Amino acid sequence: MENSPLKWLASISVGLVAGVVFLSNLETVGAKEKSVVQLPLGLDAFKVPADNPLTKPKIELGKQLYFDKRLSSDNTVSCASCHDPGKGWSNDAAFATGVDGQMGGRSAPTIINSAYFPLQFWDGRAKGLEGQALGPIANPIEMNLPIDQAVARLNAIPGYKKQFRKVFKSDVTADGIAKAIASFERTVLSGNAPYDQFKAGDESVLSPAAKRGMDLFFNKAKCSACHKGHSFTDLAFHNLGVGYDKENPDLGRFEVTKLEGDKGRFKTPPLRDIHTSAPYMHDGSIKTLKEVVDFYNKGGVKNAQLDEEMKPLKLTEQDVEDLVIFMKEGLKSAKYPHVDPPELP
Ligand code: HEC
Ligand code: HEC
Numbered sequence: 001m002e003n004s005p006l007k008w009l010a011s012i013s014v015g016l017v018a019g020v021v022f023l024s025n026l027e028t029v030g031a032k033e034k035s036v037v038q039l040p041l042g043l044d045a046f047k048v049p050a051d052n053p054l055t056k057p058k059i060e061l062g063k064q065l066y067f068d069k070r071l072s073s074d075n076t077v078s079c080a081s082c083h084d085p086g087k088g089w090s091n092d093a094a095f096a097t098g099v100d101g102q103m104g105g106r107s108a109p110t111i112i113n114s115a116y117f118p119l120q121f122w123d124g125r126a127k128g129l130e131g132q133a134l135g136p137i138a139n140p141i142e143m144n145l146p147i148d149q150a151v152a153r154l155n156a157i158p159g160y161k162k163q164f165r166k167v168f169k170s171d172v173t174a175d176g177i178a179k180a181i182a183s184f185e186r187t188v189l190s191g192n193a194p195y196d197q198f199k200a201g202d203e204s205v206l207s208p209a210a211k212r213g214m215d216l217f218f219n220k221a222k223c224s225a226c227h228k229g230h231s232f233t234d235l236a237f238h239n240l241g242v243g244y245d246k247e248n249p250d251l252g253r254f255e256v257t258k259l260e261g262d263k264g265r266f267k268t269p270p271l272r273d274i275h276t277s278a279p280y281m282h283d284g285s286i287k288t289l290k291e292v293v294d295f296y297n298k299g300g301v302k303n304a305q306l307d308e309e310m311k312p313l314k315l316t317e318q319d320v321e322d323l324v325i326f327m328k329e330g331l332k333s334a335k336y337p338h339v340d341p342p343e344l345p
C-alpha cells in the first residue's frame with residue numbers, strides 16, 4: 001500500500017465501541033482516534049481517502065454546501081433538489097431537472113450508502129465521492145455554475161470563509177468543497193433493517209411473507225447474483241435490457257470504456273430503503289417495485305449483450321408479492337437516514 005498509486009485511498013479501520021464508530025486512519029493519523037459517524041448494524045467498514053479524514057466540522061460544512069442553492073447559477077438548485085432526503089435521497093421524477101428546467105437523460109440515483117462505491121454514476125465514470133462532487137455544480141444542465149465562480153461566491157460569504165479556514169486552514173477552494181460534500185455524503189448510511197436484525201438472530205422481525213421473499217431473493221430468483229453484500233450491490237455493471245429497445249438507447253458503461261461487451265450495462269444499484277426512491281432504473285422507466293419484479297420475471301429485455309443471469313424466473317403471483325414485501329419491509333432502515341436542512345451562513 002505504501003508505494004501504491006492508490007495510497008490516497010488508504011484504508012480506515014472502523015471498530016464498533018459502545019455503538020459509536022471510531023475511525024482511525026492508520027496510514028496517516030496513526031493511533032489518533034475520532035468518534036465521527038455511527039455505523040448501523042449490518043454495514044461493513046468503509047474507506048476514506050487518506051487526505052480527507054472525516055471530522056465533525058467538515059461533515060457539518062459539507063451538509064450546508066449540499067443544501068445550498070447558491071451553488072447553482074440562478075440560485076434555484078442544490079444537490080438536495082435532486083437527491084432529497086425526503087425522497088429517498090433521490091427525487092420522484094424519472095429524469096432530474098436542473099437550472100432553467102433542463103432535464104438530463106438519466107434518473108437521479110440515491111446517495112444512500114454511496115460511501116461504499118468506488119465508482120460513481122450509472123456508468124461508473126467518476127472515481128469516488130470527491131471525484132464526483134464538483135461535476136454537478138459545473139454541469140450546464142444541473143447547477144451550471146463554473147467552479148471558479150462557485151469558489152468566488154462562497155469566499156464572499158463570511159460564514160463559509162470562516163468555516164473553510166477552520167476545517168481546511170485556507171479560504172474556500174474547489175478541493176475543499178469536494179472534500180466537505182463527500183464527507184457529508186459518507187454519513188448518509190442506511191442499515192439496521194429488519195433483514196440485519198434477522199441475521200443477528202431476531203427471527204420475529206420479518207413477517208412470513210418477507211421471509212419467503214428473502215428466500216426467493218437469495219435462491220429461486222437469484223437477485224443476489226448482482227444485489228449482493230451488505231449494500232446489495234456487486235458494484236459491477238450489467239445489461240438487463242432496460243430501455244434498450246428504444247431508438248438510440250443509452251449505452252451506459254460503454255460510453256466510458258468503449259468495450260462492445262459494456263453496451264447497455266449500468267451499475268447495480270443498492271437496494272436499502274429502495275421503497276423510498278421510485279421510479280426505478282437508470283431511465284426511471286419502472287414506477288413500482290412490483291413492476292420491477294415483473295420485469296425480472298420476464299427475463300428483462302432481449303438483446304445481444306443481455307446478462308447471462310437474466311432469464312425468465314417463473315415466479316408465481318405470490319412469489320412476486322413476497323419479493324416486493326421483502327424489499328419494502330426487510331430492507332427498510334429502522335432509522336431512515338433522513339436529515340433536516342441545516343441553517344446556512
Ligand atoms: C439536476 C439534478 C441533479 C443535481 C442538482 C445533482 N445531481 Fe447528483 N445525480 C443526478 C443524476 C441524474 C445522476 C446520475 C447521472 C449518471 O449516472 O450519469 C447523479 C448522480 C450522482 C451521484 C452518483 C451516485 C451513484 O450511485 O452512482 C452522486 C454521489 C451525486 N449525484 C451527488 C450529487 C451532489 C453532491 C450534488 C451537488 C453538488 C448533486 N449530485 C447534484 C442528478 C443531480
Ligand atoms: C444480472 C444482475 C442483476 C440481477 C440478477 C438482478 N438485478 Fe436488479 N438491478 C441490476 C442492475 C444493473 C440494475 C440497474 C439497471 C438499469 O437501470 O439499466 C438493477 C435495478 C434494480 C432495481 C431498481 C433500483 C433503482 O434504484 O432504480 C431494483 C428494485 C432491483 N434491481 C431489484 C432486483 C430484484 C428483486 C432482483 C431479483 C428478482 C434483481 N434485481 C436481480 C442488476 C441485477
